[in-house]
Structure formats: C-alpha cells, structure tokens
Amino acid sequence: MGALGNTEGVTNRxxxxxxxxxxxxxxxxxxxxGGASRQGNPMVSPTQLSVLRMIPIARRVARxxxxxxxxxxLLNSTRGWNTDHTPVDDAHWAxxxxxxxxxxxxxxxxxxxxxxxxxxxxxxGRPEVRSIVALNPWVYPTDGGLDLSGRRVLIAHGTDDRxxxxxxxxxxxxxxxxxxxxxFVPVEGGKHAMLRHHRTFDRLAADFTxxxxxxxxxxxxx
Numbered sequence: 041m042g043a044l045g046n047t048e049g050v051t052n053r054x055x056x057x058x059x060x061x062x063x064x065x066x067x068x069x070x071x072x073x074g075g076a077s078r079q080g081n082p083m084v085s086p087t088q089l090s091v092l093r094m095i096p097i098a099r100r101v102a103r104x105x106x107x108x109x110x111x112x113x114l115l116n117s118t119r120g121w122n123t124d125h126t127p128v129d130d131a132h133w134a135x136x137x138x139x140x141x142x143x144x145x146x147x148x149x150x151x152x153x154x155x156x157x158x159x160x161x162x163x164x165g166r167p168e169v170r171s172i173v174a175l176n177p178w179v180y181p182t183d184g185g186l187d188l189s190g191r192r193v194l195i196a197h198g199t200d201d202r203x204x205x206x207x208x209x210x211x212x213x214x215x216x217x218x219x220x221x222x223x224f225v226p227v228e229g230g231k232h233a234m235l236r237h238h239r240t241f242d243r244l245a246a247d248f249t250x251x252x253x254x255x256x257x258x259x260x261x262x
Contacts, residue, residue, distance in 0.1 A: 052083040052117040054130040056137055060102035065110035067170070067253035068143035070134050071098040072127065074154025074178070075119050084115045091115060093234060094153060097175075097242050101151060104246035108254055110143050120155070127159035135166055147171075149249045154178050154204060154232065157195075161216070164188050171252035173245045176232050178204040179212040188220035192252040195222065196244045198230020198237065223248070 059071070075090030084091065094113060102111040116130045135148060149171035152160035157177025164172040165188060172193045193216055197209040206226065213224040225244060230237040 054117040054133055055115040056134055057086075057113040057115060059098045059111040059113055060105070060107070061110050061142065062105075062107040064108075065143060065146060066108045067105075067147045067149060068110045068112070068138050069098075069101050069105070069149040069151060069249055069253070070131065070138065071101070071111065071113045072131060072150065072152035072156030072159050073114070073116070074152070074156045075116075083117070084119055086115060088119075089233075090154065093238075094156075096238065097151060097153075097245050100242040100246040101249050104250045105254065106250075109149075109250065110138075110146070112138070121158075127155055128162045131159045131163035132166070135163070135168055139168060147253055149173070149253050151175070151245050151249060152177070153234065158183065161186060161188075161193075161212070164191055164193070171249055173248055174209075175234065175241050175245060176201050176204050176230070177209055177212070179208050181208070181211070183212055183215075186216055186219070188216055191220045192248075193220050193222045194225065194244065194248040196225040196227055196241060198227045198232065198234070200229055201232045203232040 071094050073091045073094045098113050114134045116127050147170040148168040150160035151173040153175040155178050157174030158179050160172050160174050174195045176197050195213045197206040213222050216222050227237050227240050234241045
C-alpha cells in the first residue's frame with residue numbers, strides 16, 4: 041500500500057502516512073487530524089499545526105501497542121469541513137486502503153482531534169471499526185443519533201476549550217451511550233490545541249486504544 045492515493049470526486053489527494061507497520065500486527069489504528077477551513081479548499085499541508093499535533097499521539101499509540109498495532113496518520117484531501125467532501129469521506133477512503141493492504145481483516149481503531157474527532161465518530165459505524173477516540177471533538181447535536189453498537193468509545197475534552205464546547209461533547213457522549221460503551225473524560229484545564237496537557241491527551245488516547253483493540257490495561261475513567 042502506498043502513502044498516496046486519490047479520493048473519488050475531488051481534485052486534492054488524501055494521503056496515508058505510516059507510523060508503525062509491524063509484521064504481525066493484530067489491529068490497525070487510523071489517526072485523524074482537525075483543522076479549520078481555508079478559502080479555496082486548499083490541500084492539507086503536512087506541516088500545518090493541526091497535522092503536527094497528531095504526530096506525538098500517533099507515536100504514543102504505536103509505542104503503547106508494543107509492535108502489535110499498525111498505526112497510520114491520515115492527511116485529509118482538503119482543509120476543514122465542507123458539504124461536498126468531508127473528512128468522513130477521507131476516513132472511509134483510508135479504512136478501505138487499510139483493508140486492501142497489509143492490515144486486511146484486522147480490526148480498526150480511530151483516533152481523532154477536533155473535526156477529526158467528529159469524523160472518527162461519524163465513520164465509526166464501519167464494520168471494521170472496534171475502537172473510537174475523540175479528543176476535543178467538534179460535534180453537532182445531530183451527531184448524537186449515531187448507532188455505534190459493539191464499539192468502545194472514549195471522548196476526552198479539555199474543560200477550558202473555547203473552540204469546541206465541552207458541554208456539547210458530553211451531551212454527544214450521553215447520546216452515543218444509548219448504543220455503545222462510552223467513556224467521557226474531562227481534562228481539567230485542557231484547551232483545544234491540547235498543548236499544555238498534551239501528555240494527558242496522548243496517554244488517554246494510547247491507553248484506551250491499546251486496551252480496546254488488544255485487551256491490555258485500563259480503558260480510562262467513567
């Protein structure tokens with residue numbers, strides 16, 4: 041499987057970046073970035089902050105997986121979220137790519153931040169998906185009606201986030217809990233960019249993903 045690929049119906053290209061590809065992987069993890077829209081729907085840059093902040097999370101997931109998790113970062117086809125082609129479409133494309141390559145038939149975990157967290161929740165109904173982590177997700181009331189039966193879901197949100205409202209995340213968690221096993225964790229003092237408390241966010245994402253996909257360790261706090 042290559043690091044580049046086309047997404048149907050758009051000019052820009054979504055790309056998969058390998059982080060860890062162990063030979064005997066037991067599950068695959070897809071890490072999804074956020075990022076606001078820009079005029080003209082520009083292609084995502086590997087150096088934009090919303091992408092860079094997911095690199096340590098992806099590496100932490102790989103380390104915690106102890107060579108049992110194949111980990112990939114997705115670079116979306118365009119920045120932000122539009123009605124013609126959303127990050128959910130890119131996530132579906134990426135999952136298809138994983139299952140056409142070395143990780144075919146493996147369960148999948150999704151880890152996303154901000155709009156990537158929303159994309160993880162909205163793409164989480166795929167039959168391949170077993171675990172979902174949404175960090176400071178930018179959710180809408182309509183997202184709460186998802187059927188994520190059989191999935192394990194962690195929503196972690198900084199209490200000082202002024203961009204994506206924590207109360208909306210908590211409400212989404214309650215709604216999703218009607219069909220799925222959901223853990224909601226408030227990160228005290230955490231802001232949207234996850235800079236000051238990045239170790240907490242990294243640890244929550246990695247530990248939960250390893251626990252739900254591999255059956256190791258604790259899955260967080262209820």
